[in-house]
Amino acid sequence: MKARWAAVIASTSIVRVASSRPPNATTNPRPEDVGIFEDLLSALNVMQNTYFANWIGTWPDGIDWTRAVMGTYVAATLRTISRDMEFYRPNTTQLWSPYDNTLSRYFEELIGYYFGQDDFAIRNQAFDDMLWVVLGWLETLQYIQEQNTRFESKDWHGARWAPAFAHRARIFWELASKGWDKKYCGGGMMWNPRLLPYKNAITNELFMSASIGMYLYFPGDRNPSPWAEMKNEPKLIPARKEDKKEWWPPHEEFFWRAAQRTDWWLEQSGMMNDQGLWTDGFHISGISEGSNNTKCDERDEMIYTYNQGVILSAKLGLFLANWHVHHLDDGHALIRNVIRSTGWDLSRNEPVDDLGKLKPGELPPWRGLGRGGVLEEACDVSGDCSQDAQTFKGIWMHHFAAFCGPNVLDYTHPRPPPGPPNGMKAVDPRYRDKHVWRCLDYVPWLKHNVEAMMGTKDENGKFGMWWTVGLPAVNVTATNMVVTSDVLPADYGEDDYRNRGVPNSWFWGAVMPNSTKEKGEEHEYFRKQGGQQRFRYDGYGRDLKRENKEKKTVDAGYERKRTDPNSRGRGRTVETQGGALALLRALYEVSKHKNMEYGLED
Ligand SMILES: *[C@@H]1O[C@H](CO)[C@@H](O)[C@H](O)[C@H]1NC(C)=O
Ligand SMILES: *[C@@H]1O[C@H](CO)[C@@H](O)[C@H](O)[C@H]1NC(C)=O
Ligand SMILES: *[C@@H]1O[C@H](CO)[C@@H](O)[C@H](O)[C@H]1NC(C)=O
Ligand SMILES: *[C@@H]1O[C@H](CO)[C@@H](O)[C@H](O)[C@H]1NC(C)=O
Ligand SMILES: CC(=O)N[C@H]1CO[C@H](CO)[C@@H](O)[C@@H]1O
Secondary structure: OHHHHHHHHHHOOOOOOOOOOOOOHHHOOOOOOHHHHHHHHHHHHHHHHHHOEOOOOEOOOOOHHHHHHHHHHHHHHHHHHHHHHHHHOOOOOOOOOHHHHHHHHHHHHHHHHHHHOOHHHHOOOOHHHHHHHHHHHHHHHHHHHHHHHOOOOOOOHHHHHHHHHHHHHHHHHHHHHOOEOOOOOOOOEOOOOOOOOEEEHHHHHHHHHHHHHHHHHOOOEOOOOOOHHHOOOOOOOOOEEEOOEEEEOOOOHHHHHHHHHHHHHHHHOOOEOOOOOEOOEEEOOOHHHOOOOOOOOEEEOOOOOHHHOHHHHHHHHHHHHHOOOHHHHHHHHHHHHHHHHOOEEOOOOEEOOOHHHOOOOOOOOOOOOEEOOEEOOOOOOOOOOOHHHHHHHHHHHHHHHHHHOOOOOOOOOOOOOOOOOOOOOOOOHHHHHHHHHHHHOOHHHHHHHHHHHHOOOOOOOOOOOOHHHHOOOOOOOOOOOOOOHHHOOOOOOOOOOOOOOOOOOOOOOOOOOOOOOOOOOEEEOOHHHOOOOEEEEOOOOOEHHHHHHHHOOOOOOHHHHHHOHHHOOOOOOHHHHHHHHHHHHHHHHHHHHHHOOOOOOO
């Protein structure tokens, strides 16, 4: 038995990463900061140890779309660590090194999630929900592709999962693509098939990113298994026939066209505001009163971080497909607008506001998408972010890392496939070098954000959502916070379903002067507490019934929790942990450029 097992191991390539060192080591030098690498591993470790339940293959506290995003982060982090773990790999003669163990563990959890993902539920949700699924499996497919190229024999065991993941990506792209609509606003994706028409930024950005991702990274699918619902519907993705069987080849231009069409539509949609930021989307006025209006004429002015994010990976993909440099220019312009809106001066590499002058309880003024140079969601200050909003900043960071990270433009990376106008060519080094230079400009700002975020870590290694309060210069607690009009986002108090979906915390703090919560107002407390329970609040965000009970079981961490702004509302969750992971990875990836030979001097 034993001997047989050993023989099985010896006959597979699992044992060793055959040629994991990149072909030209000088082009893939030691990453800049070993400390960030360790923080990154630790954030991932805490996320999976705390929030992932192997027995059901999912993050039970998440909801379908946030789980898909968490899966995307795990896959993306695997891409990062598999490439660089080599540098930290001990010289060991063990068959199974800690390196292999780490990579295998997280990859197995992704496989678990493939089965734990509630694909049946998601197919009945909004179009954006479906597209997060596509992005997640495309990320995993890229990891598989990269791992496989490290094996001379090209038979890394994980590659056996590629057909499954590719099939799911194709099916969900196909389901989501039905959201494309010509009746309203001259095109664009609808948000939700069951609600009044709403054409929003996120669904269109996701469709762009998923479509160009399908063009670049979908490895093809030979699994014709239809979904019951789709059996009699026309297939949207062109299939080829081989031996009388249908199959879907990789690098289908059709996907590139879908991405290109969405880009054109979005750019002329008027969804971008005067600050160069994407607003949330367009309603069509009069529709509910039976008007025949088909124009996008009611803009939701709300600015969320994630709406500035997903489009970045889409723009990079479009650039890779056809080398039209304006896609990169669009991305950099947007990033600069975002960074400016966090209150950061890129020319001086410091916040526009003097943080040294802050007194205890004082916050830097709100600058549109953050303060004090730190990215922030509008709901962060009040601590009543919903589960959706808790996920947004991480999404921004993930797609920013996709845009500015070295993975794709790096010349040791497997080449992305050609775009229609270009044929099989590597990215022209002139484009690459300019792009890298521009990305390096953002590193001090990223470091500043990481510094803030690290300050929100609790004793269990969990990160909070409101990064700003982790800045050493900011001494704000849930109880000493001075809330003046200049620290509140302009929209504060607007009843938006996403950042007002969850009330202030019922117990610790959230003692917001001028709280918008009425005395005794009822709110739905979040699902985690066991369904849609209702509580009564006393006007200070505290739940009257709960407070009496909890007083009896006050724990040692009570004072910290009571005053920690990141314990308010939903507190620390898998989504806030994922956000920290995405930020650490962004800094790690982008700062790696420093040591690469991109024609950079010194
Ligand atoms: C590594 O790549 C650089 C740049 O392409 C090249 O000049 C150098 O000769 C390569 N080194 C080795 C050892 O192949
Ligand atoms: C690893 O360690 C062994 C035994 O100490 C040594 O012979 C070998 O050269 C080392 N390999 C590397 C790559 O350092
Ligand atoms: C909408 O169009 C229909 C058919 O053209 C027409 O009968 C109806 O009066 C229109 N409604 C409005 C509010 O204009
Ligand atoms: C933070 O502010 C509180 C008063 O709100 C004060 O007691 C404490 O010493 C301050 N901490 C620091 C590090 O300045
Ligand atoms: C509407 C309201 O209650 N405004 C108060 C907000 O807080 C400031 C400072 O504590 C008060 O001066 C306002 O009256």
